Amino acid sequence: MTTLPPPAFHAPAKDLLGPKGWSEDPEKLNAAATPWRGTFQGATPFLARPAATEEAAALVKLCAAHRVAITPQGGNTGLVDGGTPHGEVCVSMTRMNAVREVDPFNNSMVIEAGATLVAAQDTADAANRLFPLSLGSQGTATLGGLISTNAGGVAVLRYGMMRDLILGLEVVLPSGEIWDGLSGLRKNNTGYDLKHLFAGAEGTLGLITAATFKLFPKVQRATGWVVVASAADVVKLLAVVRDHTGDSVTSFEIIPANAVAMVTADIPGTRDPLPANADWRVLVEVSQPTAAQAGLLLQNALEAGAEAGLVQDAVLAASDAHAKAFWTIRESIPLSKRAYGTALNQDISVPVSRIPDFIAACNAAVRGVVPQADFVIFGHVGDGNLHYSVVEPADAPAPFLKAQEAAVTRTVFDTVMAFGGSISAEHGVGRLKRDELARLRPAAATETMRAIKRALDPLGIMNPGRVVSV
Incomplete structure (x- = not known):
């Protein structure tokens, strides 16, 4: 496998892809090697853009013949350094969109x-x-x-x-x-x-x-914004809502109060739907064939939650625009973390029932490493997936978090595993989590993955260095 494609690769690659199917323009190469958040920088000597399956197959066969490594790329929105080339040929799939x-x-x-x-x-x-x-x-x-x-x-x-x-x-x-x-x-x-x-x-x-x-x-959705006192009450409320609505719960998102304050201060036009002193909010959606059915189910479920002492306050979206305003707050949290000095972000999962204890234990463990740390913890509580961010307040007297990144990351991962969780819930492994995953995963699992990789890709040309080392 070569780091740079040999001269004999270029001419046939350009011929099979056609003039619209490749680029060596430095600006386009740099764009392909820079993920959307710009958190790390890669490099690629050649950008390939096949327009059909047969072209893609011919390109891969040519790469195999010349031992040229490939990094497939879609929208370049990844978060774990999985689709950013680091010397490999970048194969962008964006022309194949039919x-x-x-x-x-x-x-x-x-x-x-x-x-x-x-x-x-x-x-x-x-x-x-x-x-x-x-x-x-x-x-x-x-x-x-x-x-x-x-x-x-x-x-x-x-x-x-x-x-x-x-x-x-x-x-x-x-x-x-x-x-x-x-x-x-x-x-x-x-x-x-x-x-x-x-x-x-x-x-x-x-x-x-x-x-x-x-x-x-197709379904119609009813959307609610709920004020809840504790993470334990959020998990209990999920059970109540599912008891009353069955499998029609589409989304159940946990949002901390500090994230709502962060977004409303940072994103023009946003506001807190229900200002309150409680620590947590829930964004819940129920879907049914009609809006009336969905609204009635959600209303009954939240009333039951209130009777159980789990709901402090709640509002149902009165329109699609109202529901969109709720979701804007939720979807703006990742970018609004810039209000903090530094954020160390992890995409993890634990069993739903263990979320409250995990949050308490992990926060305490992290503060054992960096006592000044703050947290922004949000995500898909309905399936156990939390976006767990250790953050450095913008008004901190001096930066302190970056120097402790490795220790904080290992603390979070070890706590996740102690709670029977996963260090990658939905963002993948890429290069960023590959070595930690090998450390934490059973050796038999790692060796099985390596065996599969070697069997299907004996030349090691397909996105090398991601997910598992061989």
Whole structure:
């Protein structure tokens, strides 16, 4: 495997991709090597932009012949240094964005990997169907990247992770062969389920070019903003809401009061829906065929929560614009953390029942390392996924957090594992968490992953150095 493509690679690569399918322009190369948050910087000598599966396959075969490493890239919205090239050829999938088929009777659609999540949502909506994956970067994030990281988002509680939404995949293997597994079948017991191997592999086992996704009936949502005293009460309220609404709870987000204050101070036009002295807020959505059904179910559930002493105050969105205002606060938290001096961000999960004890234990453990630390903890409490950020107050007398980054990160990860959790819930592993994962994961799991990587990619050209070292 070469760090820089040899001269013999360039001419055939340019010929097969055509003039619109490649670039060596320094500005475009730098853009491809700079993730959207700019938190780390990569480099690439060559940007490839195939327009069809056959072109992608020919490119991968050429890379294999010349031992040229590849980093597949979608919308470049990753957070764990998984899709940023570090000397590899960057293979951008954004030209492969066609909708190949929509089958409303099979409740499925086939769409290429470079299409954005919003495009998939709009395609489903035009067919009077729902594609339920939803997350903050959906206007830029592409389907291939979301499959490769097994993305989650705000509707996992009802619809599952990205892996749960896939019926089939089309993948270019490291050899350049094409695996056409775009079946729309829901029952297919014919050996290893290969699509689940590539989903979550972060491009280390092959290049995803298209997928068949599940579609669902369209629904109407009722949205509530709830004031809650403690994290323990948030978890209890989730149980009450599910008891009263069943599986119609689409989202159940935990938001700390300090995050609401941070966003409303930082983002023009935002305001606290229910100012209160309590420490926590919940953003909850219930979906049903009609808005009236959803609203009644949510109202009854929150009334039951109030009777149980779990709800201090609550308001139901009176319109789509009102609901959007609630969600703007929630979705603005990651960017509004700039109000703090430094933020060390982790995407973790623990069993839902253990969330309150985890928060208390982890906060105490971190303050044992950095007593001045503050916290912004929010996320998808319905599925146990917390975005746990250790932050440095902007008015701190002197910076203190960055110097303790390694110790803080290890403290958080060790506490997560002690609570039976995962150090990567929905953002992936990439390069940033690879070594810590190897430290924490059972050795048998790591060796099995290495064996799979070596078997499918013996030359080691597919996104090397991500997820697992070999």
